[in-house]
Amino acid sequence: MSDKTPEARAEPFGDPLSAPFWAAAERRELVAQRCEACGRYQFYPRPFCLSCNGDRMAWATVKGTGTIYSQSVVHLAAIPGFEPPYTVAVVALDEGPHLTTNIIGGASAIGDRVRLAWRPREGMPPLPVFEKEEKR
Template structure:
């Protein structure tokens, strides 16, 4: 199930689950639709556009490999689902700021979806 999400990131394609019964879109991947309880779910691509719902700037690394400061945020996609993600490419963050998806390469060929200001 989650493998399909990560496979899509290899092509820099952002996908969320869509319920075939009611059309509800959700992220993170689950076995059931959170709106109707349906079990027939597929992955659907989304625009990658959204707004910052909430954010925090981390100044102390929780473990080696994290270079502070960095910004962690909830981004509400235009299609509805919320992603917990990193914000990159800016410093004047604010709630309701329009953002768009960007991609951070991972060593195994996948990409991590991160978000940058939409005006960039």
């Protein structure tokens, strides 16, 4: 038996605004807020739409594909569990919003196409990370 299943978690992970994101992450589903008025996606979650100022924000599943917008390779051991060197990146999701994340699986460059992977964490929802798409 595992105590890491969503059903076993006594309290939702995250604050009230981000809890739906983490609940979806437990299912390995990447979601972003989508405005019900104008249809724009945004990340990170906010109580209003950055595009039209509307307040009817819903959560929508995104494909988990995008392009590396910016990246930096970290060579210092600053975060437990992240062995340097590791890549911190901003990925522009195909739906539009930008997500700060990690690139796994080797060298990458700005402009590379990436797809979603999940980094498991002990006692917490997994983190969405990205890896380069296969070359065709």
